[in-house]
Each structure stands twice: as C-alpha cells, then as structure tokens.
Amino acid sequence: MDPFRRRLLALAAAVLVAIPGAARAQERSITVASTTSTEQSGLFGRLLPAFTKATGIAVRVVAVGTGQALDIGRRGDADVVLVHDKAAEERFVTEGFAARRQDVMYNDFVIVGPKGDPAGAAGADIREALRRIAAARALFVSRGDKSGTHAAELRYWRDAGVDPASGQGAWYREIGQGMGPALNTASVQNAYLLADRGTWLSFKNRGELAILVEGDRRLFNQYGIMLVSPARHPHVKAAEGQAFIDWLVSPAGQGTVAGYTIEGQQLFFPNARAERS
Amino acid sequence: MRMLQALADAFAMIGALDRDVLSIVGLSLRVSLAAVALGCLVGLPAGALLAIARFPGRDAVVAALNALMGLPPxxxxxxxxxxxxxxxxxxxxxxxxxxxxMILAQTVLVTPLIAALARGILEDSERELGEQLRSLRLSPWHRARTLLFDARFSLVVAVLAAFGRAVSEVGAVLVVGGNIAGSTRTMTTAISLETQKGDLPLALALGLVLMTLVLAVNLAAGLVRGHAMRAYG
Structure with a gap:
C-alpha cells in the first residue's frame, strides 16, 4: 500500500472514531428551548438535576431569547418551550404549535442604573422612571433582540407615553443581544436598563450599577411552559416533555423553584395552578 | 489585576482537571479534529487537482475558493x-x-480553507515537478497524489490553520449546537456564555485554557512533522 493511501485510510479511521463518539445521544432526553434568564440565573442548574433524579429523563436546554426560543419550537427543534412573553405564547397556541400554555412561575423586572442616578429615576413607579430617563436624555441600553424582556421594555415605554425611538443614536441604545451583554454594556457606559432580577442577581460585572426601580406591580414577569404539539411535529417526545411539564407544575417542581436563592434572595416565585385540563 | 486573577484561575482549572472543563475541552477537540479530518479528505485532493488542472475560468475558480476562506461562521x-x-x-x-x-458546520468552514491553502502550496511544487510528471504521462489524479505526497510536510501548515479556524470559531457551533450544557458546549461557546454572565475572569481563564490547548496541538504537530521529516524526508 502506498503511503498516500495509508494516510488516507488513517484519516478515515480517525473520523470514524471521532464521529460516533461525538454523536452519542442520551437514551431518554428532551430538548427544552428556554430563555437566557432561566439559564443564566442558574435556575436550571438547580431544577434539572432534581427532575432527572426523579424521572431518569435528561433535559438539554437551548437558552436563547424568547422570540428565538418560540421559533425553535415552531420549527419542531425542541420538545418543550419555557419562556416569558404571554402574548407571544398565546399566539403560539393559537397558531397550533402547542395545545395549551401553563403558568409556571414569575419573577420581576427591575430598572438598573448608575448608583448616582443622574436622571432621578429611583422609586417604585416604572412609568415615571422611564419618563425621567427620557427627559434627562440619560443613556439607556435596550436589548433590541425581540426577547421577552425587550417586549416588556417596549410595553413600559408605551405605558409611559414615551417613544424611545426618538433617542435612537443618541441616548437610547439598542444592542440586539442577550441580558448578559446588555448588563455588560450598561456597566461600561453607566447606563440605565431594564433587567430581570434573576440575571441581575447572578451577574458579576456590576461596576457602578445598582437597582433603582423595583416593586411596581407592572414589573411582574410571568413564565409559561408549553409542549410543542406532537400533531404538528410527530417526532416530539410528547410523553417525556409532558412529564417535565407535569413535574414543574407539581408541588415538587414548584418547591424546587421556590427554594432557589442567590444572596438569600428568592429569584423565582412559583404560581402554577394545580388544575389540569 | 483581572488578568493575573484569570491566569491563576486558568492554571488552577488545568491543574485541578475540573471535570466540566475537561469534558468541554474534549468536545472542542473532538468536534474540531473530526471537522479538520473530513475537511482534509475533501480539501486536499480538491486543492491538488486544482493546482494541476488547466481549464478556462480557472482563475475565477481559484479566486472563488480563496474568497471562501472568509466564509462567516x-x-x-x-x-x-x-x-x-x-x-x-x-x-x-x-x-x-x-x-x-457542529462537525458538519465546521467541516463546511474548513474545507475551502484547506483546499485553497493546499492549492497554493501545491502549485509551487507543481512548478518544480510538473514538467517531470507530465513527461511520465501520469493521469491527473496520479499527479495530484504525487504532489500531495511530495509536499506532505508543507501541507501541515494548511491542516493547522484549519484546526485553528475550527477550534476558535464560535458563530457556527453556537447556532447549530445550541450551547447545551454537558452536550454541545465547547470552549468558545462557554467563553461566550461566561462573558454574557459578566464572569469575565472565568471567561478569560477559559480563553487561556483554549489557547494553551491550541499551542499544545501545534507543538505536537511540529514534533510529529520534525520526526517524520528526519525519518522519511
């Protein structure tokens, strides 16, 4: 055998060894499309081992923005979707991509900004805070990525009667990225932004930022869960996916959600209703 | 200060052989090496054939292939x-x-790179050997193989460049892999994730681990190449 052919064979052998090893799949596993807030806050790190221990089903989480997570579900690339944009979730159900959505838990949004608070936004009224930030033309970082948090932010601006697009290119900065990058950007530029409390609490690079606005009932942030419709996508692991949902809304799952804390603060508040239809 | 801390963290991580870090490193290596191997299977013969082939529009094909080296991940x-x-x-x-x-995506990324670099390297040796090979009336495929064999030590740099591109890219593996913990999380997607979480020292430490890894692979390739040159050169 000539050396060239031998080398070709060795290469082929290396590939054959590498690929099956890399493509090994878990026996019983589901794919969950969820948001960066649930993953990056560390909640899944607590939740999933408990679920896998109880049922033997492994959970693979793809953590992206709510908009993208719903799109992954629509394409049939996930079995379960756990996100936080109720209007978009209900559209998902109406379109037939899921049979129903269930409440799981909520956390809240906060306005984070420079400790000195140059716009005087601190308080418990989100609408007043946004009006003051806009009036002061203080730097504000927006996710701009069609995530649940971005959708909520745009809703609050509407409620406040301010069009942030007027500050585009000046004080209002859409970065088109996740919660973490938005916090990093705000930290560097000493800007205001809307963040979910969970990601904020687990965020390490805070710089001069602090929570300035919290406690407004409008800042309530509901998470919902849906099984991707097996009628729409027959390969969906319906039994395992439903087992995950059932566990999450059961007392065991809800208790695990409530038990997750950072710096002594509870991040997510379970509020699943016990009924099943 | 942060750099120093990251450096200390990185060495602590390597020293402690942290299991999560090890599995991430292992996946990065497996995916990128498999992609480079597949890329070589296609890219090296393609580059060799292009080096010896003469046909109308060849310059355009070469330009297109070179442009594909810049495919955005x-x-x-x-x-x-x-x-x-x-x-x-x-x-x-x-x-x-x-x-x-992830292997598939990286293979698409590195195959044109390997083919283009191989084409460049082999065109030089074709200039030296081409006359001789043509006078032997060998088939193009046979000539391509001879050129590949003749330039095998110079081609190592093309393979290493491909490995470097594969193991350091984040865009493609993030989109097709999903950065799933314990399943599709590689060094680069982990670094990106830790940066997003604002844990910059950990991200930097992982970055140092990655660079150490790339350096180790390059050193190993250099050693093997040196040894082979002495033995068979």
Missing part, C-alpha cells in the same frame, strides 16, 4: 441550522443541537 451556522432543522430538508436525521451538526 455565523452564516455557515445559519445555513446548516436551516438544513438540519426539523422543518428543513435534512430534518428527519434529527441532528440539530448535536455534536454531529
């Missing part, structure tokens, strides 16, 4: 994502968000 990732998605043509394979999908 995110775009490759997106195209592979759409193909492998359950709603895409290759959906029934169920490969999205698996290491196999």
């Amino acid at each position: 995110v775009v490759v990732g997106l195209v592979i994502y759409l193909l492998l998605s359950r709603s895409g043509i290759l959906g029934p394979l169920g490969l999205l968000f698996t290491p196999a999908a």
Whole structure:
C-alpha cells in the first residue's frame, strides 16, 4: 500500500472514531428551548438535576431569547418551550404549535442604573422612571433582540407615553443581544436598563450599577411552559416533555423553584395552578 | 489585576482537571479534529487537482475558493441550522443541537480553507515537478497524489490553520449546537456564555485554557512533522 493511501485510510479511521463518539445521544432526553434568564440565573442548574433524579429523563436546554426560543419550537427543534412573553405564547397556541400554555412561575423586572442616578429615576413607579430617563436624555441600553424582556421594555415605554425611538443614536441604545451583554454594556457606559432580577442577581460585572426601580406591580414577569404539539411535529417526545411539564407544575417542581436563592434572595416565585385540563 | 486573577484561575482549572472543563475541552477537540479530518479528505485532493488542472475560468475558480476562506461562521451556522432543522430538508436525521451538526458546520468552514491553502502550496511544487510528471504521462489524479505526497510536510501548515479556524470559531457551533450544557458546549461557546454572565475572569481563564490547548496541538504537530521529516524526508 502506498503511503498516500495509508494516510488516507488513517484519516478515515480517525473520523470514524471521532464521529460516533461525538454523536452519542442520551437514551431518554428532551430538548427544552428556554430563555437566557432561566439559564443564566442558574435556575436550571438547580431544577434539572432534581427532575432527572426523579424521572431518569435528561433535559438539554437551548437558552436563547424568547422570540428565538418560540421559533425553535415552531420549527419542531425542541420538545418543550419555557419562556416569558404571554402574548407571544398565546399566539403560539393559537397558531397550533402547542395545545395549551401553563403558568409556571414569575419573577420581576427591575430598572438598573448608575448608583448616582443622574436622571432621578429611583422609586417604585416604572412609568415615571422611564419618563425621567427620557427627559434627562440619560443613556439607556435596550436589548433590541425581540426577547421577552425587550417586549416588556417596549410595553413600559408605551405605558409611559414615551417613544424611545426618538433617542435612537443618541441616548437610547439598542444592542440586539442577550441580558448578559446588555448588563455588560450598561456597566461600561453607566447606563440605565431594564433587567430581570434573576440575571441581575447572578451577574458579576456590576461596576457602578445598582437597582433603582423595583416593586411596581407592572414589573411582574410571568413564565409559561408549553409542549410543542406532537400533531404538528410527530417526532416530539410528547410523553417525556409532558412529564417535565407535569413535574414543574407539581408541588415538587414548584418547591424546587421556590427554594432557589442567590444572596438569600428568592429569584423565582412559583404560581402554577394545580388544575389540569 | 483581572488578568493575573484569570491566569491563576486558568492554571488552577488545568491543574485541578475540573471535570466540566475537561469534558468541554474534549468536545472542542473532538468536534474540531473530526471537522479538520473530513475537511482534509475533501480539501486536499480538491486543492491538488486544482493546482494541476488547466481549464478556462480557472482563475475565477481559484479566486472563488480563496474568497471562501472568509466564509462567516455565523452564516455557515445559519445555513446548516436551516438544513438540519426539523422543518428543513435534512430534518428527519434529527441532528440539530448535536455534536454531529457542529462537525458538519465546521467541516463546511474548513474545507475551502484547506483546499485553497493546499492549492497554493501545491502549485509551487507543481512548478518544480510538473514538467517531470507530465513527461511520465501520469493521469491527473496520479499527479495530484504525487504532489500531495511530495509536499506532505508543507501541507501541515494548511491542516493547522484549519484546526485553528475550527477550534476558535464560535458563530457556527453556537447556532447549530445550541450551547447545551454537558452536550454541545465547547470552549468558545462557554467563553461566550461566561462573558454574557459578566464572569469575565472565568471567561478569560477559559480563553487561556483554549489557547494553551491550541499551542499544545501545534507543538505536537511540529514534533510529529520534525520526526517524520528526519525519518522519511
């Protein structure tokens, strides 16, 4: 055998060894499309081992923005979707991509900004805070990525009667990225932004930022869960996916959600209703 | 200060052989090496054939191939994502968000790079040997093989460049792999994730681990090449 052919064979052998090893799949596993807030806050790190221990089903989480997570579900690339944009979730159900959505838990949004608070936004009224930030033309970082948090932010601006697009290119900065990058950007530029409390609490690079606005009932942030419709996508692991949902809304799952804390603060508040239809 | 801390963290991580870090390092290596191996299987013969072939429009093909070296990883990732998605043509394979999908995406990224670099290297040796080979009336395929064998030590740099591109890219593996913990999380997607979480020292430490790894692979390749040159050169 000539050396060239031998080398070709060795290469082929290396590939054959590498690929099956890399493509090994878990026996019983589901794919969950969820948001960066649930993953990056560390909640899944607590939740999933408990679920896998109880049922033997492994959970693979793809953590992206709510908009993208719903799109992954629509394409049939996930079995379960756990996100936080109720209007978009209900559209998902109406379109037939899921049979129903269930409440799981909520956390809240906060306005984070420079400790000195140059716009005087601190308080418990989100609408007043946004009006003051806009009036002061203080730097504000927006996710701009069609995530649940971005959708909520745009809703609050509407409620406040301010069009942030007027500050585009000046004080209002859409970065088109996740919660973490938005916090990093705000930290560097000493800007205001809307963040979910969970990601904020687990965020390490805070710089001069602090929570300035919290406690407004409008800042309530509901998470919902849906099984991707097996009628729409027959390969969906319906039994395992439903087992995950059932566990999450059961007392065991809800208790695990409530038990997750950072710096002594509870991040997510379970509020699943016990009924099943 | 932060750099120093990161450096200390990185060495602590390597020293402690942290199991999570090890499995991430292992996946990065496996995916990128498999992609480079597949890329070589296609790219080296393609580059060799292009080096000896003479046909109208060859310059345009060479230019196009060279341009493909600049394929944006995110775009490759997106195209592979759409193909492998359950709603895409290759959906029934169920490969999205698996290491196999990541290997596929990186193979698409590195194959043109290997072919283009090999073409450049082999055209030089074709200039030296071409006359001789043509006078032997060998088939193009046979001439390509001879050129590849003759330039095998110079081609190592093309393979290493491909490995460097594969192991350091984040766009493609993030999109088709999904950065799933314990399943499709590589060094680069882990670094990106830790940066997003604001844990910059950990991100930097992982970055140092990655660079150490790349350096080790390059050193190993250099050693093997030196040894082979002495033995067979």
